Amino acid sequence: MDEKEGLIHQNASGKILTRIWVQLFIFKMLSGFQSEMSSVNDGQYIYHFVKQHLLNYTLTNGSTVSTENRSMEIESCQSGNKSSNFLESKAQSEATTINQYSEMISSGISVVIMIVLGPMTDRIGRKFLLVWNVSMLLIGMSVRTFVVYNSLDVYLVLVSSVFNGLSGTHYTYDLASSGIMADTTSKDKQRSFVMILYTSANGIGFFIAQIITGYSIHYFGFIPQYFMCAGILLILDLSIVIFLKEQRPKPAKHNVKVCSVSLKSQIWSMITDADIGNRKHIFSWLFVFILLKLAGTAYSPISNLYKLGWPFCWSSERIGWYGAGLSIAECIFAPLIIAILQRCTPDEIILQVCNLSSIVSYMAYGLAMHSWMLYTVIGIGVIGDSGETMITAILSRKVSPDKQGVLFSNMAVLDSAVRVVGVAAFSDVYKQTRPIFKGMVFLVMGGLVLLSSLMALFFTCIYGCDPAQKLWKKHEINVEITNENKNVVNS
Template sequence: MDNIKKQDLTSSKDDKSSDQEKPVSYTKDRVVTTIVLMLYMSASMPSVPLFTQYIHSRFEDFYRNGTNSSSRSPCTHSPCLRNTSEEADKLQVHIQQSTSYEVLKLSLSIQVPAIIVNVVVGSYSDHIGRKMLFILPLLGCICKYVGFMLVVKFHLHLNFIILGTLLDGFSGSTSTFLLATMAYAADVTKTQTTRTFAIVIADSSVATALALGQLMTGFLIEKLGYFYPSVINTSLILLATTIVIFCLTETVKKTEVKELSPVVHLKKVFGFYVNKSGVNKRFIFIASVIVFALLTIVNNGVNSVETLYQLGRPFCWDPEEIGYFSAYSTVFMTICGLVAIKLGSACVRVEILAVTGMFLQMGSLILEGLASTDAMLYLVPFVGSFSGVSVSVIRSVMSHMVDPQEQGAIFSSMATVDTLSGAIGSATFTFLYSATVDTIRGTAFLVMAAVIFMAAVTR
């Protein structure tokens, strides 16, 4: 009887201590992180199509020996025409190939430095707090846009854009910001079901913000050119930084970092995959991270070449139409993903939903690679529907397998894999697109579908 009382007293003390460690309001902090996430994503992610279209317009000017159209709205006399001559067709191929090369350089200048940062930054955050993970990429994004604005304003060489993107890369960029968001979501959730839904909500917020950002960016490019969208996006990032500094509650009780050596934190980050104490658990970790890597390779590949694909023949889309498509695609697939997780998880395991999503994504990529009309491209999100839940489920499963004090480390390992796979995906599929743009333009998407099939089989 005395033992029971002692256990009750001990548990009550533990409950009190755990209550003291919790933020004052989980609801408030979830709302704040969602607002910050949407501000960052709506401003940062549209930089990919924005930079791509700007570079494309610069090469149009270069190959046509025309006037500078880079600081104003895109030239209405584009060499990309749905019915054109053989000579104009060759010109368009040269423009696409040159743009692909520049986009690849920008992509690697962000992702390669981010690999180094993400190896240890998440593990350190388990001791010094999460706010640092939010602030670093916000400052990096500001540097990226400042560099771009200077190039647009003064018509500098395209290589000057790389200076800003390198600073963004050494801040960890988008992968570190997502690391912060996912680790924060893990801090304020306890069960796998709520954590999965919280991560899906975070991913859905990313998709919604991306849709709004690209829609507005496409509209602004069409009306105002390339400079003012960058100014607006930079203002949004500054607003997000202010909210993080003054409104976001720290969820980690700061402790002394006993070991500052990156090697120690490297072991913490990747120890999940080599730990011999639990063979079955290690196998699940390895299988999950392989699937995560394959999905990330494809998703980054799509981001790298899709805008170029839409700018070229036979579609010849303008910035506004690219923005409309991005908004429709992300909003539709976000709604499908939320419905699938909310309703489907009550009937089947979330892992089954993830595998189903992979097969849907495979079908959508095949359709996109074979598309020859606008209507076929607009069917791509419909076929993909809830394919976006696959990455969210994997994040949730891996997060739930580790202790609360290891959340930063596990998400750091995923962020490192994310950036490394992103660099591989961007480089591989941008190069493949450039090599096949004059033969079978959709080859890159067909190869991506094969990679997704490998991920589904592995899972």
């Protein structure tokens, strides 16, 4: 087998590969849409639930925020007096704690799920993981919808976090999808570019979800979004079962004992299997991956709370439009910029550019005192999130073609474990430093990205860039002078 080709890429026609990629992009768009809608809806629902209970408002049928109450909240926030600041700090602290518990429960359980199911993806197939993930998310969303619709205690939403954890969260979904992309792409620039497009499909889903969620909260409250998310998950589950075909050949059946031994070997194969690739290079880049992921674990929930509070006091519509602008910039301009950079420089250098974009955007967030300063992040951070994709592509090229599932599953386990630590740490940093300096947590995040960038640069200098990448074609002319007639032969 040519190591530059994926397992399926060698024998599949262009039409088949295109159909597979289109299916993945559409499914990811739907998945990203419901994921972002749920995330934005949850964050604002919890914040307003807590704040209005502190103000002794009555919540009924999940609407939770009337126009009058929302206007009073914004006026109270914008006043900036001592009383409103105390209320704001208390609401922010409690909402951050609930989000922290929710993330830790789901991520903690997902670590176990990924340890069990993740390394077996090369054996049980990618489709099974996708169906499992979406089905568990559907159950969790149904539980959350029931809690919000009946205006039960907000802490009961943590029950749905258990099912989110059992699904493996988005790690299982991205693991299976990354495995399919690795199977159907070559190891050169095609793989990293397809992964960037896959991320862009997620961004398109984010863009649409942000706008719809902002206005839907304003006019209808929080309930419609939960029903919409549950419906999308049901459609996505059925679509995967019906339309997506398993591409990997089915392995021979084994008895329980053999499967148990195989599972153990799969879990530890990153350490014990000499055929997986250069383990020194792999572990070095995994360390860079951990640092970069740690920086962004709690960014989304904290940034939304940050914008809801003083001095910004944004409404749900404004948060929606801001998130939509950021998403569309990332899904349109990020792939274009990456594609241009890939024509003349390797992924290891592109990673440094992405990290620089991320660092500057974190600094702008942390030092912002006016809303216009937050808008600059849309421009300067346009390729900031692409760094994780570049590391994934770099690692994928360093691993044998038949071990891609093992790589992605181990990365997902690390990602989930890092998320537990990151959410706990950054949530506490935000709660403790907010009364002193509201944006401190974002400066800490930027510092971690800087450390990750320095380590990546160090490993690039030591190991060099992967020769499998294709840049501008270089034509070499070999000149040979024969001893007999001194003729010059060009080849």
